[in-house]
Amino acid sequence: MQAKVTKANYGTPEEKKYCSCEWLSFVLICCGVRKTIPLANRLNTTHCSRGRTLGNVKISQKAIDKPSAVKPKRIPPCLLSVVNSTRLSPFMQRITLTGEALKDFPEGCHGAHIKLFFPQSHQQQPILPTIGPTGVVWPAKENKPVTRTYSVRNYDSQLQQLTVDFVLHDESSPASGWALNAKKGDKIGLAGPGGPNPLLAPADWHIISGDMTALPAISAILEMLPEQAQGDVFIEVNNPSEQQELTTAAKGIKIHWLYSESQLAGTTSLQLEAIQKISQPAHVESISAWVAGENTAVINIRNYLKEKYGLHKKNLYAVPYWRYGFNEEGYHAERHKVMDEVY
Numbered sequence: 001m002q003a004k005v006t007k008a009n010y011g012t013p014e015e016k017k018y019c020s021c022e023w024l025s026f027v028l029i030c031c032g033v034r035k036t037i038p039l040a041n042r043l044n045t046t047h048c049s050r051g052r053t054l055g056n057v058k059i060s061q062k063a064i065d066k067p068s069a070v071k072p073k074r075i076p077p078c079l080l081s082v083v084n085s086t087r088l089s090p091f092m093q094r095i096t097l098t099g100e101a102l103k104d105f106p107e108g109c110h111g112a113h114i115k116l117f118f119p120q121s122h123q124q125q126p127i128l129p130t131i132g133p134t135g136v137v138w139p140a141k142e143n144k145p146v147t148r149t150y151s152v153r154n155y156d157s158q159l160q161q162l163t164v165d166f167v168l169h170d171e172s173s174p175a176s177g178w179a180l181n182a183k184k185g186d187k188i189g190l191a192g193p194g195g196p197n198p199l200l201a202p203a204d205w206h207i208i209s210g211d212m213t214a215l216p217a218i219s220a221i222l223e224m225l226p227e228q229a230q231g232d233v234f235i236e237v238n239n240p241s242e243q244q245e246l247t248t249a250a251k252g253i254k255i256h257w258l259y260s261e262s263q264l265a266g267t268t269s270l271q272l273e274a275i276q277k278i279s280q281p282a283h284v285e286s287i288s289a290w291v292a293g294e295n296t297a298v299i300n301i302r303n304y305l306k307e308k309y310g311l312h313k314k315n316l317y318a319v320p321y322w323r324y325g326f327n328e329e330g331y332h333a334e335r336h337k338v339m340d341e342v343y
Ligand SMILES: Cc1cc2nc3c(=O)[nH]c(=O)nc-3n(C[C@H](O)[C@H](O)[C@H](O)COP(=O)(O)OP(=O)(O)OC[C@H]3O[C@@H](n4cnc5c(N)ncnc54)[C@H](O)[C@@H]3O)c2cc1C
Pocket: 010, 011, 012, 013, 014, 113, 148, 149, 150, 151, 152, 165, 166, 167, 168, 169, 170, 173, 174, 175, 176, 177, 212, 213, 214, 216, 217, 265, 266, 319, 320, 321, 322, 323, 324, 325, 326, 327, 328, 329
């Protein structure tokens, strides 16, 4: 049975002006015009590589603790089609995409950031930006696609299929609404991948925390962790029906599911409170953390980890994925201010 998605479950949209600077940087990188992401935490490579398998999930050989020596290829904007759409849990939809351009998509970059382009309400499929001699050429405003950032949940190079997991927070917002109604053959645009390399800095002990938007990346990180990795992982979901089976070779990883229950997503401090209750295991000399999700939660956890464990950018990925009460157009610029802060 599919749960009905209402705004009451997940907050309200607020239309604001769209800023496309992150996307502009991204396209320039995709096309080799720019070498780094200036606004994105100076995290200018991904961990993508040739993969191996864990169960039936392909994982990076370079894994978490070995930064990639080879820069992955990023693909410029391309059109993909929906192959499959499956409800994983009441508020999580898994969409599998395919397209000719995916033959150039790098392997093993699970958890990496991708840009998705959605059609406007009057369009059947998005009109993608192109790369001209002087940079990105966007379609006219009335045809410009809606841009959102998501994570690679899985990429199967043999099948040329890319899997993305969407939180169904609102049936009327561009990305969540699209995912809710997506059917075989529907078209969406993609560019990427991008993001940090490695996804999680090497350390003796890891603290990983996020809400449902971070669950796809966290799942990918766990799949890539080596056997000896240790850490505590906090994942906030509505209730136990949103839990997923997570796979990891790491024996020293403890998963803590946190339930927001009747509280709206993005309004709790459950993750911070849970993180405050753990303590550093004995004989741990180095710590790294990975935190993503709602803006306030991420900033509060970041501040705590900085204060308590002396973590900073090099060993602390802290990226707000969304902000309660703001749509992506309204929040985008602020996210980059947060990411650019020195910590
Ligand atoms: C690097 C990165 C990776 C990401 N990876 C994923 C991913 O793999 N899967 C995923 O689902 N999301 C992911 N996100 C988050 C996603 O981009 C945002 O949730 C985005 O706002 C969704 O777009 P929308 O069109 O559905 O909603 P918008 O139009 O942007 O927002 C509409 C309203 O919904 C609210 N809202 C947005 N997201 C949520 C939410 N999750 N829960 C409750 N309210 C919300 C907003 O505050 C606003 O009020 C990622 C974001 C980043 C930056």
